[in-house]
Structure formats: structure tokens, C-alpha cells
Amino acid sequence: MELDLPGGSDVGRDLERDLGEVPPATLRDTPPDYLSPIDASAPVSGHVAPAEPTAAVADSPEHDWQLARTLIYPAFRPVGTLGLAIETIDRETLAAHATQSHAQPLLGQGPAGLPLVYTIAAGGFDIVVNGDHLLSLGVEPGEIPDAAMRNLAAWSATAPWSSEDSGGRHLISSQTGEGFDAVRILLPDVVAHLVGVLGSFGRILVGIPERHLLIAGSMRPADDEFAGLFASFVVEQSGGADEPIDRRVFELRDGRLIDFDGPVAAA
DSSP, X not given: OOOOXXXXXXXXXXXXXXXXXXXXXXXXOSOOOTTSOOOTTSOBTTBOOOXXXXXXXXXXXXXXXXXXXXXXXXXXXXTTOOOEEGGGOOHHHHHHTTTSOOOSBEEEEOGGGOEEEEXXXXXXXXXXXXXXXXXXXXXXXXXXXXXXXXXXXXXXXXXXXXXXXXXXXXXXXXXXXXXXXXXXXXXXXXXXXXXXXXXXXXXXXXXXXXXXEEEEEEEOTTOHHHHHHHHHHHHXXXXXXXXXXXXXXXEEETTEEEEOOXXXXXX
């Protein structure tokens, strides 16, 4: 019995309709030549051949001091970061063991026990300078922090500050997004700026919760609540940061960054 289905000839499987327009199949009329040269420009599994490098590996900043010395900056790291203490490194000793890996970062000592590393900007990411880089660069250990601080000072000279006044409370912050904000506190000019802006109002509290933020505020003698609010903000910022540094509240006293010794209970 013939079934009369609705739709007539359009019912059922229609490859052209289901799969769209496709070229007609072709049949090979000759066997493949397995000995023919491979086309180097042909894609393989959907990928194309990588572009030829435009610069030699030796010209990368971590191997060329002429490039690196203008791109190197200091950066804070959390307490407990391990590395090679830069003040105790002997370059000749490293060179004598050049066949061994010296991949630990070079560490400097920052204020209040904060470790310092040295980074080289390299096109969208940072290279943390280690012992192997020191040997490749061919410089003495002391030249690394010297160059880093010169570059930081040059950047900081034109980097902006933000300020806020509310109810007699004064805040100033650096949050440029360039990665050097927190470490600005190392610069004498920055310390002098914070003292000049905030020092006349009371004690100067400082927070460096993450790499991209330096915040300072003045605590008036009768405003103990401010320290708690400030501490809560620092903890919150550090907890949500991609590159956290420290959750402590610091104080600028006599031009030095020290641990704040007052009450910091949240209000």
C-alpha cells in the first residue's frame, strides 16, 4: 500500500537541504605521491606555520643590558617570598656554577620587611629577574636595583595622584594601573609629598594592599575610628587583588615606613 504523506517529495532525508550547499564529491584518478615535497605553507590540522621571529633571542631584554636597563623596575612581593638576596650575591660564584639553574628571583629588602623583586617589562608581561638573567646581562648585582630605582623615579615624577576629603578625613592614592603604584613609597620624593599633603592633619597611615594601589590617609588625634576603617579597606582590597602584597596598616614616621602601632579594630 502506498502511503500518502503530507509534503510529498520534500519529506524524508534531503542531504542538500540538511547539510547545505557542498561541492560535488570528486574521485581520485591517480594514487597519492608520498615522495613529493611537503608544502611548508600548507595548514596542518587547521594551524598555519608560525611567523618567523623578528629579533634574535639574544636581543630580548632579559639578555641585553642595553635594553633591560631602561625597562627594569622594582616591585613588592608578599612577605615569605623566596629568592636570592641581592646584597649577598657574588657574580663570580654564580658564574662558576653556570651549568646549574639559578632560577630564583633576585630579592631586595624593602621597608617593614617587604621583599623586593626586579621586573623587566616585555610586551604585555613582566620578566622577574633571576640569577640566570644576571649572568646573561653581564652586570654586577648592584646595577640592577640602581637602574630599577632610576626608572621608578622617572615614572613617578609625572604619575598622577588622586585625593579625597570627607568629614575632615584626608586620603591620597596612586592607582594608575601601570604596576608601579605601591612601590612608589620607596622614593624619598613620594614620602615628602605624602608628608606635605597629609602631615599637618595627624598621623599618616599607609596601605599597600596590592601592586596597583598605594593609599595614605591622615588620622586625627581624636579619630580612632579612622584606623579601623582604613584597615578594613586594606584587607578587602588585598583579598580581591590579582597581585596582593600586604594586609597590614603602615605608618609614615620620621620619613620611614613602619608598622602602625595603634588600634585597627574595624568600626
